[in-house]
Amino acid sequence: MYQTITSPVNYGGIRLKNRIIFAPTSMGVPTEEWLARLQRIAKGGCAMIILGDVPVLPHGFGPSLYSKKGFALYKQAAELVHGEGCLLCAQLHQSDSDFKALVKYLPGFLCKKITADELRAKLNDGAGPLVTNMSRKKIRKITEAFGEAAVLAQKAGFDMIQVHGDRMCGSFSSTLFNHRTDEYGGSAENRARFAVEAVRAVRSRLPEMPIDYKLAVRQTHPAYGRAGVAEEELPVFVPLLEQAGVTSFHVTLADHCNLSDTIPPASHPEFHEEGCFLKFCDQVRALTRCPVCGVGGLTDPDFVEAQLAAGRIDCAAMSRQLIADPDWPNKVAAGQAGTIRRCVRCNRECLGGMMAHRGVHCIYEHKEERKS
Template identity: 65%
Template sequence: MYQTIFQPLEWGGLTLKNRIIFAPTTLGLSPEQEEQLLGRIAAGGCAMVIVGDVPVGRHGPHSLYHRKGMAYYRRLCAAIHAGGALACAQLHQSDTDLLWLLGQAPGVLLGRIKPEELRSRLNRQAGPYITGLPARKVTRITTSFGPAAKLAREAGFDAIQVHGDRMCGSFSSALLNHRQDLYGGSPEKRSRFAVEAVAAVRRALPDIPIDFKLAVRQENPHYGNAGVLLEELEVFVPRLEAAGVTSFHVTLANHGSLTDTIPPRNHPDFGGQGCFLPFCDRVRQYTKRPLCGVGGLSDPDFIEAQLASGRIDCAAMSRQLIADPDWSQKVRQGQVSEIHRCLRCNRACLGGLQQHQGVHCIYEKENQG
């Protein structure tokens, strides 16, 4: 009945055992808890786990350049492989100016700047920051995706996803990128950051699958501030392919509200199943490479129909696989009625992360039992 979901897929030189992927998800848990959760999700039968927000830089506890960071990723990859899935590293560069952030620290510590206000200030500083970055520094950053990819490979990752949001998304967007040099001024120039980052990974690892998280934005109604405007896909997609991208993971761009990119069920436009799939339809006009849909996917019948029609080639889920890591196994074994359906309440997952308690789920007890 769910034939296509369980059909293997050739994906950038690797074979995915089925079409289900755990979408990149920052967990904010202890290393041991993250290892356990990602291992659990892998063991539930998905083909690949994408580890979210692996930094390309040398700073922070999770840098691939630090012994501790490397050991952490090795353990995550081992847990994912032991569960029977492939591991993909989502390489990202933040677009937060660290000096600016330090300046906000007193206000945050004294409670004068509330978390929502800090988030909105963070969104507002990205444009001026990336517009003012010296070109030589930008090239250093895009080049750094290459060595980071090599380190990720050494840690055990099977594939790389280049995060097309964050700094990459800010450079892509005419709303944030006001440069008038090699990196801005036209869609071609705004695509240069992403293209150079992908090309750096391709040079470092000629055979590795490179997935690109293609974050798109739209007008009428306006959603997303970073990322690629739908009308500019015809510029970005062929260039990314030529640079080495082997598949695309399509979603709404950020720097707006998190409840647009991780929409609750009462969202006015993105509350339904497969809420971002119309973006895949637009990307499909410019590529034959595998497309992964994400956003509000959870219903096996709906997912099977989208895969069988060829609208998408694989389906990524974040919240549904947190709500029930055994989703794939239950679908395969005909136990669909036993799936803990994600309610898209955002209470314990996104809510947990925002309250610095890490990602949890209202079904956690059932999943442990």
């Protein structure tokens, strides 16, 4: 019944056992719980896990590939995931947050005169001046670091590299943030340069490594997302990224807006439907022969099978659904789709847990706790 979901696929040079990918997710839980969560999701049957926000520079948020401890942690994660028959992809990223500029707002935040959402908005707004005023020397240091980090990721056991097209790549891509007047600003070709150089750095160091690109799309009518690539500029960006070495595209809505837009609840005014971001995949599909992975409120096996079978997407990425029920892929393969705990996209314990600094969880966990 779900022949396409369960069929293997060549995803940009890597063979996946089925079409289900765990989307990059900031878990916000202690290390041991994080490792156990990754192993549990892998055991549930998905073909690959994308490990989000792996820093490209030695100093950054999250474990560092450059440190002995950080490298060992990533290696352990790869071994655990591989042990369950699942592949692992490293999402390499560089933050575009200017924390030095944020210091002046901390007293107000600590005194609760500024909310966490307001602080996050100011952090996002600071990305514009940061990328606009960055020196060419600093730019080249960062783009080259994508290649260095990719080599370390491969040594740690990662099977694929994903270049995070939001964050700094996205801010350089966006006219809303990038106001440079040199070769990194102005035209769409120039604003694509940072991302293109990051991809080339990976490709030059690892000629055979599959490179996925998280293509963050900025919707213009109505406006959603601020960083990333505007819909009308996709015909410029997609071919340039492919020429640089990208072998597949993971397509989603651009960030630097409300988190409830990029992680939309079922009540969202624009993105309430199943597969809410697949319309961006349609635009990308028309511009490339590279495999395309779709994401956005995917929960229903019948819907996912239909999109895959029609060739609209090559793979389906899920985060909240595989947190709600890691066994989604195994249940589909076993003909037990009716027993899946479907994500209802309430955002109470996933996005809500992250915002409350208690980690990403699910309402189903609390139901199970009450039963026990």
